[in-house]
Amino acid sequence: MDHINYIKEQFDQLQTAEAGSQLQAFRSKAFDTFNQLGVPTARNEEWRYTRIAPLFNNGFQLQENNLVLADVVTHRMPGHEKANELFFVNGRYSADLSKIISPSLQLALLEDALQGEHKELINTHLGHSAVYLRDGINALNNALVQGAVFIHVAKSAQVEHPVYIYNVTDGRNENVLSQPRSLFYLGVNAQLQIAETFITIGTQDSFTNKIMELVVEEDARLEYYIIQNDNAQSNLVSTTHIRHIGKSFSHGVTISLNGGIVRNNLNIVLEKAYCEAHLYGLYFQQGNSHIDNHTVVDNVSPNCYSNELYKGMMDGSSTGVFNGKIFVRQPAQKTNAFQSNKNVLLSNDASVNTKPQLEIFADDVKCSHGCTIGRLDEEGLFYLQSRGISEKVAKAMLLQSFVGDIVDKINIPAIRTHVEDLIAERLEYKVD
């Protein structure tokens, strides 16, 4: 059975099983979009260098959760003792594995939340990422949304413990399609830190199609850290969509170390004046892995500030894509928007395609962008070697200094140390 028929069958089953669900119309609309657009191919400009359509010949299947805590404990991130932990297994929220320790966090399954006081809010914001991502892959998550969660952060809540999110795929027996889905709402003046990671257990091929949508209210502050270090059979489209609906602040770092084909969509929509967004990224690829960072910063209102810096180190035969869009709408005067992408190629077979894309309709703005692709600085290498440092250590030191400023942007100490360790392990060298 080809994947289109399989998805249709799954959609019909889901709609029948949840006949009274508030999500019926949402799913139906998305399913129509999926039918119309299909899984994106290279003909779609946004997917030109990232080819996911052939992966769907792998016969990915939706699977129930059959993992227990013992299967996942070793994958928990450092600092988890003092963190709220949300587990999605094969794309569905697992209440058994998860734990909420912060009283100001209110979590519910999406269909339950749609019965409650936040119904209006959810209906307004759920699926907003589709405005920016008009493709079949976004529609696919929407069409089959199940086991999704709504997380509400109360007004003025300073959530003391970070939220750790684990997107777990059980690839022990089947090729799994996993579609985690969440909607976060940060109330007025709330503060929240999120650290998210992706874990595949087993060696089967998998495809994770995650959508996380976040709504940030007036004076709220969001920090999010995305750590990708999965096995080579794990393919991923990770969509993170942040909607600043009041003057607010976000700060995020995306770290991509290992995986199969990985596509990160990061959308920042600055809807109100004086919003501030910081986006940082680091990708360190090897083997045949593929990393694609597609970012959008949309300045809708005046006086917003955004700063974006992505750095890449590409080894082996890895391939990379950076596509950074900045929109400055006509009313968004006095926008300050900065973007930079820097790449180091560590082998002759690695490559990067980098494309800044600025569309500016206002006339009084400060915008800049720049990108570089180069090799490791030979002069720097010789300098270190001339001081007695071996070539291998000198390279590791130069690479660590190249990425240091990105890693330093991770404000959860346990997660920052974790990432430093992962990089040190890859380089077989650690600064003491």
Add this chain to the structure above:
Amino acid sequence: MLSIQNLHANIDGKEILRGINLDVKPGEIHAIMGPNGAGKSTLASVLAGRADYEVTEGSVTFWGKDLLALAPEERAGEGLFLSFQYPVEIPGLSTTNFIKSAVNEVRKYRGQDALDAVSFLKLMKEKMALMNMDQVLLSRSLNEGFSGGEKKRNEIFQMAMLEPKLAILDETDSGLDIDAIRIVANGVNKLRNSENAVLAITHYQRLLDYIVPDFVHVLYQGRIVKSGTKELAYELEEKGYDFIKNEINIEEQV
């Protein structure tokens, strides 16, 4: 300690060094002078092991070892130090961590144990006092945003930490004002003893007022064309390099 025999070297197929002969003994200071393009910095680079240069002929021995067969880091381990004309800025690499790595890698090469944090700090403090080195510089990224004088002082500080047997100073005076030259030169002089040696490469005589050479060699068109004592440096300063060029050209015509 250093013996250079008939050294020829190319870059991109172009011959820059055309038969250098030079012997340096412990305790000596040698100055290499010459006009721009004579091959002074090439000589320094070849000795330190920069990859861009190809040695086509000749030999270099350092304490009896074939220097040219060693990797740059092994040359440092053997006790060779190059003070760069243009020290490299490396954002994100702390100067202290860099120096600690260098000291411990060199110690490893020499079969010594790595210094622990306390011993390293003690050594740093001692050398900082000797060099009048500012603590602030050491906590910053390596050479990033350093002034010309600060970069050169940092070079000499590294030299103090690594205690080389032969220090090659590649145009250490270039771009420095007279106060900065004095500070750097004082640093070099404090490190001198009867066991080590200095090869000072310079375009101008003024550095040699502070680092007083035992021998002065004039490099021109890839060869040492004249050697003498420190008086030769004064003569060059007074007459300019043209008088050397004229002498050579006359010889060649003959």
